[in-house]
Amino acid sequence: MDALSVAQRKLMPEMSELLKKRYQILQTIYLEQPIGRRTLSEVAGATEREIRKETDLLRNQQLIEMKTAGMTVTSQGVEVLEKLKVFVREISGLTDMEIELQTILGISKVVILPQDSDEIPAVKSHIGKEAARLLEVLFGRYKKIAVTGGSTMAAISKELSIGKPNRALQFIAARGGLGEDVLHQANTIAAAFAEKTGGSFKTLYLPDHLSVEAFAMMMKEPVIKEMMDLYDQTDIVVHGIGNAEEMAVRRHSSLEEVEKIRSGGAVSEAFGYYFDKDGKIVYRIRTAGIQLEQVQKASTILAVAGGGSKARAILSYFKNAPNPTVLVTDEGAARKIIELTKKLEEL
Amino acid sequence: MDALSVAQRKLMPEMSELLKKRYQILQTIYLEQPIGRRTLSEVAGATEREIRKETDLLRNQQLIEMKTAGMTVTSQGVEVLEKLKVFVREISGLTDMEIELQTILGISKVVILPQDSDEIPAVKSHIGKEAARLLEVLFGRYKKIAVTGGSTMAAISKELSIGKPNRALQFIAARGGLGEDVLHQANTIAAAFAEKTGGSFKTLYLPDHLSVEAFAMMMKEPVIKEMMDLYDQTDIVVHGIGNAEEMAVRRHSSLEEVEKIRSGGAVSEAFGYYFDKDGKIVYRIRTAGIQLEQVQKASTILAVAGGGSKARAILSYFKNAPNPTVLVTDEGAARKIIELTKKLEEL
């Protein structure tokens, strides 16, 4: 930050919070446009009155327009968003926090987005957008992308921009149906990625909880074997990180499984693997899908997870995460991770 | 102004006014320190409550300190003042106005200080300080400085910093006693300048309103003649600009004089000359002092005058002012001058 901005903040300390708030509102409108006051106030985590006050101002400044369909950002507004992007990151201390997280997690790149997705739903879209931008850059070099499921992954697919179709891209569902909501299954996500980018996709349909015998037999099937080979050739892996218990519940795991996960002290989950607080594999779901070794062979791994509630899981997963991993997260998770780490150091 | 600041102002329009206000308060404290709330509120033209609110904030930001003797600016505060100086000028539009005034008045340099000295007494000090800084630079090259009287000139003398004594400097009273307050006479001012800079000074004592005969005789006196020669060698002339009528009254001019000034349509006054709205000389006081031709021969002329009430006088004087003149004024005068010029153009 330059000396002028430092002096400015010194003379007007209220400015930082105000700027952050307005920026966030403007950004959310941009993301969700057209959107009305009430919907916005819910999604942005503010009262209707406050949203109204700020949007009235934004309109007077010609940064947004209010039509009967809702509010939209003007070209001037988009410009302001771009110009202030780095600055808002600075005053939020996100740039500093990114460096701190890189050290804590032992990886070379972390991107933190403002606010907490646990509190403000729209933040999930911001995370998705950022991840989408990062991916779009990588698409130039890499063509085979394995994707997992989850709501975070779905958020990314929504934010992929529809540019000129890139037929060379191949999206591979990293796992079969894992009992999750269809909309958030790896298969669905792979399809969504392919649709947005104009690429192709490969799905893997295999029911959960097969008997040992049936599973072994299925693995010999050509369709399944083909997928296993594809996993070996994967360039990019994009995945979310889940809380162990939450995932177990969502997947309707058997009592036996839940017991193993519990007793093993599992904290995080990724690609169907459960990790304890030291990053050791506690349990893995017996189903087809990408193997940890295959993930580690990929050129780039993009981990995406946000919200303070995910902090412990992120810390756990990154104990043994492959080094080329890039993490996209939010302020809520980042602050919590730093806080947890500090507490641990004090002991 | 850079793109970042433009975007910032777009998103936070209240910021500009707030920044200006706080900056002005901080600057005034710096200028008058140590100063108390009540005194400050008078001198800065604000209510006690407002001053209190802002100074409490400035203290929390460690920009000022409050002691029993009054408030003082901390080193951090001084730094902020310096860092934001140019920026505050920018957002006040002063930089643009300076260029506009240069065109209107036909001179190469104009310096405008914030606010209006008619409304806020402290602004006079700001003007004095700026003029003092400009002079101090010139002192390196030029040594013979003619000074006139007036409260504005007195303000400059107060703001001259006491650096290492410069014995080479010679201050010459541009005029004899002109019936003004002793404190504001050219003689007194010349002495004050000399004292602050460590230079020498020459005074000219000659009563006003002498008969023609007495005046002619005095001019032959060696003491007086010596001064006349000095005027010829003057490098810098520093002078104020007055309102014609006001000056006439202050100098207790005779009815005859006042009549000439009135009927001639005099608007401005400088060095004892009265000018009408087109810059023509309407009347000149018959007393010893620097001649207009001698002023025009100087290398640099520094005209100093502020306040909306001086706008007409400034416009009048600069109709025929020598080109190397530099004008130091304030926002109040500048805005009024621009306003008057625009009205004139419309007709």
Place this chain on the structure above:
DNA sequence: TTTAATGGGACAAAAAACGTCCAGCTAGAA
């Protein structure tokens, strides 16, 4: 010792902000 200034505390009055409705309109779905 006196005096004139200082910062801090206090409080009623005024103003602004806030939460929360409703009415009327419109675009898109059925």
Place this chain on the structure above:
DNA sequence: TTCTAGCTGGACGTTTTTTGTCCCATTAAA
């Protein structure tokens, strides 16, 4: 076409903040 969900703009009593204006104990200087 009608219906409906969602939008903006207006309104208004309530709460919170700001404002104007005192007084007081303290302190530094005269």
